[in-house]
Amino acid sequence: MRGLQVSVIGSGPEHEGRAETVGRLLGERGCVVVTGGRGEVMAAAARGAKAAGGTTIGILPGESRAGANEWLDHVVVTGIGHARNLAVAASGDAVIAVGGSWGTLAEIAFAKLLGRPVVVLEPGWEVEGVARAATPEEAVELALSRVRAGA
Amino acid sequence: MRGLQVSVIGSGPEHEGRAETVGRLLGERGCVVVTGGRGEVMAAAARGAKAAGGTTIGILPGESRAGANEWLDHVVVTGIGHARNLAVAASGDAVIAVGGSWGTLAEIAFAKLLGRPVVVLEPGWEVEGVARAATPEEAVELALSRVRAGA
Amino acid sequence: MRGLQVSVIGSGPEHEGRAETVGRLLGERGCVVVTGGRGEVMAAAARGAKAAGGTTIGILPGESRAGANEWLDHVVVTGIGHARNLAVAASGDAVIAVGGSWGTLAEIAFAKLLGRPVVVLEPGWEVEGVARAATPEEAVELALSRVRAGA
Amino acid sequence: MRGLQVSVIGSGPEHEGRAETVGRLLGERGCVVVTGGRGEVMAAAARGAKAAGGTTIGILPGESRAGANEWLDHVVVTGIGHARNLAVAASGDAVIAVGGSWGTLAEIAFAKLLGRPVVVLEPGWEVEGVARAATPEEAVELALSRVRAGA
Numbered sequence: 085m086r087g088l089q090v091s092v093i094g095s096g097p098e099h100e101g102r103a104e105t106v107g108r109l110l111g112e113r114g115c116v117v118v119t120g121g122r123g124e125v126m127a128a129a130a131r132g133a134k135a136a137g138g139t140t141i142g143i144l145p146g147e148s149r150a151g152a153n154e155w156l157d158h159v160v161v162t163g164i165g166h167a168r169n170l171a172v173a174a175s176g177d178a179v180i181a182v183g184g185s186w187g188t189l190a191e192i193a194f195a196k197l198l199g200r201p202v203v204v205l206e207p208g209w210e211v212e213g214v215a216r217a218a219t220p221e222e223a224v225e226l227a228l229s230r231v232r233a234g235a
Numbered sequence: 236m237r238g239l240q241v242s243v244i245g246s247g248p249e250h251e252g253r254a255e256t257v258g259r260l261l262g263e264r265g266c267v268v269v270t271g272g273r274g275e276v277m278a279a280a281a282r283g284a285k286a287a288g289g290t291t292i293g294i295l296p297g298e299s300r301a302g303a304n305e306w307l308d309h310v311v312v313t314g315i316g317h318a319r320n321l322a323v324a325a326s327g328d329a330v331i332a333v334g335g336s337w338g339t340l341a342e343i344a345f346a347k348l349l350g351r352p353v354v355v356l357e358p359g360w361e362v363e364g365v366a367r368a369a370t371p372e373e374a375v376e377l378a379l380s381r382v383r384a385g386a
Numbered sequence: 387m388r389g390l391q392v393s394v395i396g397s398g399p400e401h402e403g404r405a406e407t408v409g410r411l412l413g414e415r416g417c418v419v420v421t422g423g424r425g426e427v428m429a430a431a432a433r434g435a436k437a438a439g440g441t442t443i444g445i446l447p448g449e450s451r452a453g454a455n456e457w458l459d460h461v462v463v464t465g466i467g468h469a470r471n472l473a474v475a476a477s478g479d480a481v482i483a484v485g486g487s488w489g490t491l492a493e494i495a496f497a498k499l500l501g502r503p504v505v506v507l508e509p510g511w512e513v514e515g516v517a518r519a520a521t522p523e524e525a526v527e528l529a530l531s532r533v534r535a536g537a
Numbered sequence: 538m539r540g541l542q543v544s545v546i547g548s549g550p551e552h553e554g555r556a557e558t559v560g561r562l563l564g565e566r567g568c569v570v571v572t573g574g575r576g577e578v579m580a581a582a583a584r585g586a587k588a589a590g591g592t593t594i595g596i597l598p599g600e601s602r603a604g605a606n607e608w609l610d611h612v613v614v615t616g617i618g619h620a621r622n623l624a625v626a627a628s629g630d631a632v633i634a635v636g637g638s639w640g641t642l643a644e645i646a647f648a649k650l651l652g653r654p655v656v657v658l659e660p661g662w663e664v665e666g667v668a669r670a671a672t673p674e675e676a677v678e679l680a681l682s683r684v685r686a687g688a
Contacts, residue, residue, distance in 0.1 A: 089612070139611075141594075141613070147467065147651055148651075158592075158611060159542070159628065160613050161624065163467045163468055163623045163624060163627045163647075163651070164318065164467055164617065165321075165465045166345060166348060166349075167315065167321045167617065170318045170615070171613060171624075174600055174601075174614035174615065174616045175612065175613045175614045186344045186348035189347075189362070190344035190348065192340075193338070193340035193344060194616075196337040198317075198600055210363075267460060292462070294462060298500055309441075310391070311420075312476040313473040314473060314496075314618045315472065315617040315618055316600065316616045316618055322465060325450075325463040325464065325465045326464075345465075349449055349450075466617075468623055468651075469620035488647070488649045489646070491642070491649075492642075492643045492647050494642075495640070495642035496643050498639045499619060500619075513642070514663075
């Protein structure tokens, strides 16, 4: 039976520590961590998941594995540029945002559009109708509880 | 010489009147109006542009013209679902948002990600770093002035 | 009322002359010529259409107008790389292939997948189940007759 | 260290037996089997890989897991329809085609466009420049040898 998939989105080197904790907590809970496959928050979340013995998938924008971080078990090469943000959002049973800029906002919007539970770990994008959490632990628990509630 | 292309994004029947005015103002200024090609705000903006003798392009999410509104001169059928929002944002020299929900937020985010000038016509999504306008006239003037400033 | 849209696909500098004739014939018949917006066959088809007073649309793979040819009335910037080949195929009421390599084959396949009439102008990809024409005139007549038959 | 990923593409219930063998052989060799995630050849290849203890990834066209087969360890939900064929082709270090129709031809074309080794298991699409194999064993060996040669 397939494990729950949780997409961790975001960017910004100052958010890597918390992203790594989010990844570790998800890995400990048996969740597969899905990301956009590149650096900073994406790399940190994957690193954290691997440290906890978890499984990681990166969904890359380019036409090759170039730019993929080293903590990915599986790499999906989409070739569709920023439109891969839709796939990152859609592939999560829940989505957790850690930091991030415009690409992250697009992913939050797509996740809401598709009805995926989304949690923004503070500080981060403030969007009306999107849940927030103060700590990595709270973000993970909130995201997973929403998946369970929706199932 | 190709005319300026301005993408008008959004949704919500209550915003159609202002969207039609935005479309008309753009048509009067010789701009091509680009939209997602469907109903409500998208249809109203195209209708306004056509009333002013302008040209309209709809970028559809599906695999056929199904759901296209009747005020489109040209229809691009993308087949890529919500990922067509990236194309709508990217195809505008500027982007004006009128109302709208999550799909509109994704388009605002993509437009900013790609460096396109974006104006939200109030009321509408409040996003840090995105310009706002109180009236259709102000939205159009602001959007066009930003294109000229960037050119 | 919107004119018929015909996508002209292909590549290869040795095919430009015939692509230009295809574009001209389509323009003379009031068809809008849709292409992938770049050079060689795409540019030649658009050039021919403009010489006949026609309208042209280019559907670009990148995130900006970079690489667009100069004979396009309207440019759709998709940002999705080679996946824009799906949009080029889907946006034609019919598709005519002139020369071309792997990207063209992908477009032929997508056009067939979506039920669009496809004509390969000889020489060109030989694909079982895809119609062929010996001259630009024959390619255009065959493509348009298949659209009418399907309508 | 990430295992080699091989995409198995195709369709047609009459090809399921050979697709399952291809999947099993890939699983035995430690390859991750990537498919479009749905039925027939895609399901059979994944089933074969799981029977051999392998890992499977499905790259789905829709906006949810609807239509996913039951032999997938990980599911990527792209939301981009047939454009996901680009991702299926691009995500393989090599691509093996078993049966298939127009969507498969698009994947073969994209794989060649991106420089991925492609092998068609006979009978199947005959495309100039694409290698062919008479048996599942030969198809797998040829595909893997080409990856090694290219590395």
